[in-house]
Amino acid sequence: MSSKTTYALGGVALALVVLIVILAFRWGRDDTSIRNDGYGSVRNSDVHAVLDQNNGTILVGHPDAPKTIDVYEDPLCPSCGALERIYGQEIAQKMDEGKLAVRYHLVTFLDTKSKSKDYSTRAVAANECVAATGSGPVYSKFHTLLFTSKQPKEGGADLSNEDLANVAKEAGASLEAVQCISGGAKLDGAKIHAQMARAALTDANGEVATPAVFDGKTKIDVNNQDWVVDLTK
Template identity: 35%
Template sequence: MSKSSSNRTNPKYEPQAASNTSSYVLIGLGLLVVAALIIGGFIWQSSSKDYPPVDDKVLAENASFIVGERTAPETIDVFEDFACPHCKEFEEQSGQAIMAKVDEGKVRVRYHMLNFLDGESESGDFSSRGAGAILCVARSDGRDAFWNLHSQLFEKAEGDPSNAEIAKLAAAAGAGPQSQKCIADGAAVEDARTMADASRDQLSNSTGGEVSTPTVMSASTVVDGILDGTGWLDELIANPPKS
């Protein structure tokens, strides 16, 4: 099965365990049921596990990048994966609108770059390496460099660029030499993986175990309609959910 056909079987881009169709035929119907439960792990577990409340401190500490004033009346958490085509669509639809609201002081945004789609890239780790690159920029550069590189990585995801190529993209995006070296060396990738795991756990707590990208969360509540244009953002600012 090609990677593109694999994506179509998982349109919500939820993390799932791998399966082996040929083994299902050999082991019979009884184990098929067990395998199905494993495949749907993030969803099926939601009925048998109690999830703790979302910890805002954990979200703040594990955001890949934060933009906007602390005094902004609304804070949102955006969960994305660079290998997720729907995340690219979300960026194309809402990226500029989010930037505008940040500039107006109306919203503070915490970006969480997840990596459960690493296996969809030829390298097997593009999501993690992209998240690491963003973390390098977060530690050394400003928001313009972040936003530029963030958009570029979605555009270049299908080509699965190397660390060296991502470093060049970062340079063109306005990142300085320190960030470029950090990206080329893959120096922040492991930190990015750790942060992605922590962020994914908090998203899972909010949804009762269902994790998908893109997702926007406000006051521990998932925001609806984020792929239907930018109306979700205006509605959120006008009528924020209660904490």
């Protein structure tokens, strides 16, 4: 093989590598696909958070919302974080408009992937503490923070109860909710509720995989970028 041919092939290979790097960079950027970027979390005080004491589900929305969806998440799940980053603000706006309510089911199958070995459970308990106060805007902001900028990475350092309490403070939670988190008041209940959510997800989905979004018994394809709009037409 001539040196000219070698150089030519080398040039083609280099060009392909550059192209792959560029495409990977573009595909890896979440902010190019964030829906309603800049809207933020729920603002409307008519949006309420309702904690079901029996099963731990958290219903967030306007009391008269015509559509309610069920969302299954693990606080440590990276894909759940991506769902919140990309669609959370669009969902929040639909909640504010009274068009959509969300019933959150929080599971804890990633506990063992956290450094503390119980992060997901403690985060579920913290969600229940904040939701119990009833404020939709406060819970929405707490949920947003917990699944985006404050979400730990699998296998890395996670948040202590005091850290979780500080996130609640940042979201505007009451002193009662902050003390509930720091003291672990809802930890035992969260363990039971997470098991119930896992069983419900297995029944609905056939497996424990998050995030999972359901409109009634119909599983929503969250890879369809218009799924929130389609649900609220």
